[in-house]
Amino acid sequence: MPGWLKFAFGKSVRLAALLAAVSIITFVLISFSPVDPVRAYIGADMMTVGAEQRLDIAVYWGLDQPPLERFLKWVSSMIQGDFGSSMIYREPVAGVIAERFWYSLSLMAAAWLLSGLIGFAAGSAAAMNRGGWLDRVIQWVCYTIASTPSFWIGMLLLMVFAVWLGWLPAGLGVPAGVAAEQVTIADRIRHMVLPAAALSIAGISAVALHTRQKLIDILDSDFVLYARAKGERGWQLYRNHGLRNIALPAMTLQLASFSELFGGAVLAEQVFTYPGLGHATVEAGLRGDVPLLMGLVLFSTLFVFTGNTAADVLYRLVDPRIRGHENDSRNV
Amino acid sequence: MTRVMFDSVARLQTRSAVYPIDYKRRSLLILLTAAALLMMLIMAGWLTNPDALSVQLDQRNLPPSFQHLFGTDWLGRDMFVRVMKGLLLSIQTGLAGAVCSAMIAAVLGIASALFGRQADRIITWLTDLFLSVPHLVALILVAFVCGGGMKGIVIGIALTHWPALARLIRAEAMQLMAAQYVQVSRRLGRSLFWIARRHMLPHLLPQLTVGLILLFPHAILHEAAVTFIGLGLPPHQPAIGIILSESMRYLSSGMWWLAVLPGAALLAAVRAFDVIGSHTKRLLDSQQYERL
Numbered sequence: 001m002p003g004w005l006k007f008a009f010g011k012s013v014r015l016a017a018l019l020a021a022v023s024i025i026t027f028v029l030i031s032f033s034p035v036d037p038v039r040a041y042i043g044a045d046m047m048t049v050g051a052e053q054r055l056d057i058a059v060y061w062g063l064d065q066p067p068l069e070r071f072l073k074w075v076s077s078m079i080q081g082d083f084g085s086s087m088i089y090r091e092p093v094a095g096v097i098a099e100r101f102w103y104s105l106s107l108m109a110a111a112w113l114l115s116g117l118i119g120f121a122a123g124s125a126a127a128m129n130r131g132g133w134l135d136r137v138i139q140w141v142c143y144t145i146a147s148t149p150s151f152w153i154g155m156l157l158l159m160v161f162a163v164w165l166g167w168l169p170a171g172l173g174v175p176a177g178v179a180a181e182q183v184t185i186a187d188r189i190r191h192m193v194l195p196a197a198a199l200s201i202a203g204i205s206a207v208a209l210h211t212r213q214k215l216i217d218i219l220d221s222d223f224v225l226y227a228r229a230k231g232e233r234g235w236q237l238y239r240n241h242g243l244r245n246i247a248l249p250a251m252t253l254q255l256a257s258f259s260e261l262f263g264g265a266v267l268a269e270q271v272f273t274y275p276g277l278g279h280a281t282v283e284a285g286l287r288g289d290v291p292l293l294m295g296l297v298l299f300s301t302l303f304v305f306t307g308n309t310a311a312d313v314l315y316r317l318v319d320p321r322i323r324g325h326e327n328d329s330r331n332v
Numbered sequence: 333m334t335r336v337m338f339d340s341v342a343r344l345q346t347r348s349a350v351y352p353i354d355y356k357r358r359s360l361l362i363l364l365t366a367a368a369l370l371m372m373l374i375m376a377g378w379l380t381n382p383d384a385l386s387v388q389l390d391q392r393n394l395p396p397s398f399q400h401l402f403g404t405d406w407l408g409r410d411m412f413v414r415v416m417k418g419l420l421l422s423i424q425t426g427l428a429g430a431v432c433s434a435m436i437a438a439v440l441g442i443a444s445a446l447f448g449r450q451a452d453r454i455i456t457w458l459t460d461l462f463l464s465v466p467h468l469v470a471l472i473l474v475a476f477v478c479g480g481g482m483k484g485i486v487i488g489i490a491l492t493h494w495p496a497l498a499r500l501i502r503a504e505a506m507q508l509m510a511a512q513y514v515q516v517s518r519r520l521g522r523s524l525f526w527i528a529r530r531h532m533l534p535h536l537l538p539q540l541t542v543g544l545i546l547l548f549p550h551a552i553l554h555e556a557a558v559t560f561i562g563l564g565l566p567p568h569q570p571a572i573g574i575i576l577s578e579s580m581r582y583l584s585s586g587m588w589w590l591a592v593l594p595g596a597a598l599l600a601a602v603r604a605f606d607v608i609g610s611h612t613k614r615l616l617d618s619q620q621y622e623r624l
Contacts, residue, residue, distance in 0.1 A: 021461055026473065033477040147549055147602040149556050152576065152595035155583065159591065163584050263468035267557055271580070282561050285472040293473065300469045308464075 007316065011309055015302075022301050023075065026294050031067045074294075084291035088283060093295040096280060101299075104276030106188075108265050110196040115203030116254045122204065123211025124246070128238055130216060139212070142205035150264050154198035154271035161194060168194050195268040202264045203257065210253050214246045248318055255314065258307030262300050359611040366607040373601050377420025380413045396589050402597075403589040405578075415594045418572040419601055422559075425482060425571070426552035429489025433551070434544040437494040441501025442532050445509045446524045455502070459495045467492045471554060475563040482565060485558055489551045497543040501536055508535055538616045545609035549602045556598060572598050 074084065083093035126138040161168050169191050218224060224241050232240065266278030273279065277296065284293040396403040402411035444455040471488040478484030508514055514531050559565055559573025572594060579590035
């Protein structure tokens with residue numbers, strides 16, 4: 001279908017331009033940085049490393065060449081799938097990201113689903129009881145969550161469920177001191193519960209408030225007034241006229257929130273020392289691991305782009321009106 | 333059946349009749365309360381005696397009491413004073429970042445409308461570009477590039493928070509640009525700069541103000557997040573995030589006040605900004621709410 005082809009082509013061009021721009025900006029930023037990568041690499045051993053060794057290290061990482069040459073080299077090897085090797089993990093960046101992505105993916109997927117479902121239900125409940133106490137409570141909770149630092153939610157959960165009640169492990173992705181082959185899926189899930197809970201609580205409020213507003217708009221419409229006049233009410237009214245109309249906007253919003261999801265994962269993983277991408281991002285930033293940091297910036301960009309594209313595709317699938325207006329939809 | 337219909341109609345009527353008179357006074361009251369709370373927090377940060385931050389080893393690890401409202405830490409420092417000072421620092425950093433961010437949004441949003449289609453395309457693309465990297469990742473990158481410190485956080489916040497507001501300003505400026513009096517003004521030979529200054533800015537000021545106030549909560553939360561991670565301010569400048577990340581080490585020892593109270597204070601400050609912003613918005617575009 002030519003419409004689809006055009007859509008896919010446009011998206012690919014957009015993605016290529018986006019990644020190119022992000023990598024150029026990142027590279028320029030980092031090359032202007034006062035942080036000396038050699039010094040960052042050596043870290044605490046600064047006093048014991050001589051000037052010659054430092055030069056050797058610089059040559060080893062290719063830091064003695066001018067920035068433009070380094071950039072071209074970096075880009076050309078990146079196109080071949082080589083993102084360089086991480087200084088702190090001593091592994092190829094692609095490998096570090098791939099390995100940690102699975103940890104983060106399960107965490108983010110669980111939180112994404114959970115926050116979406118809870119938020120949707122809460123928003124629907126609030127709108128159906130507009131003005132009532134339930135509505136007020138839900139709104140109040142949502143606004144409060146929106147102003148709460150997500151890492152603090154994690155700390156509270158950690159204090160209550162890991163320290164005080166002792167129900168769940170306090171951190172890490174797998175039990176400490178257990179051989180990798182003996183780690184069961186149940187272990188992994190137990191370690192994921194708290195970070196996932198922290199991350200989903202942080203994500204609820206946007207979906208809930210958005211869903212509430214959408215549903216209220218729909219309940220105010222003439223066709224709902226007519227349905228009420230016919231005697232529909234409560235659950236029946238919601239199922240027949242509300243649900244279908246608000247499911248799509250909620251899904252889209254949730255897909256478009258990949259950026260916040262990733263940011264929240266960085267914090268949740270930091271609180272629970274969960275070995276995912278977010279934790280790697282923090283480590284890379286703190287310890288000056290430039291190749292890993294650049295790889296992660298590009299990867300998170302790709303991740304966010306995937307979410308936004310999925311939202312677009314979903315809309316095109318469901319709403320045929322959008323397909324015809326591909327060109328003017330952006331200029332509203 | 334008729335009763336249901338009557339109910340709906342009656343509800344619509346009461347809303348439009350009662351709400352407009354009542355909501356303004358209510359909004360103003362809530363706004364003032366939140367502002368007062370915020371002022372109290374800021375004054376507390378300003379006026380508290382920094383002597384209470386000195387190390388007093390005989391007063392270590394005390395739970396909250398009247399003498400030490402938030403308890404003391406593992407060095408005997410008064411947590412209330414630390415939290416208030418830290419909060420003040422976080423608010424200042426967030427404020428600086430949010431103001432810069434709002435200025436970027438204003439300039440780009442207005443430029444988008446003023447300089448025609450090509451400029452608009454570039455700016456829209458730029459907006460999308462900055463939305464496409466997760467805020468926190470971008471903040472970590474910028475903080476790393478600046479080598480830590482206040483500067484890195486302010487620049488990071490300024491660079492990451494403008495896109496949403498810029499879109500809003502752009503849409504508004506586009507409408508203004510199409511308005512007749514602006515068209516006439518152009519025909520009279522006014523320069524684009526003149527139009528931006530005399531026609532656009534006064535009109536956009538309410539949106540900009542509200543947008544700026546609503547940026548604060550995000551800016552402060554992100555500031556706290558970056559310092560919590562450890563990339564921001566040095567440990568001897570106790571921003572709220574640093575206080576919280578230090579308390580992480582004492583979570584397992586049952587000293588709950590080290591984590592709970594600073595976080596709650598931060599929550600209160602952020603919520604206050606949010607309330608002020610949303611109620612200012614309500615008061616400023618009263619027309620929109622009168623139609624409700």
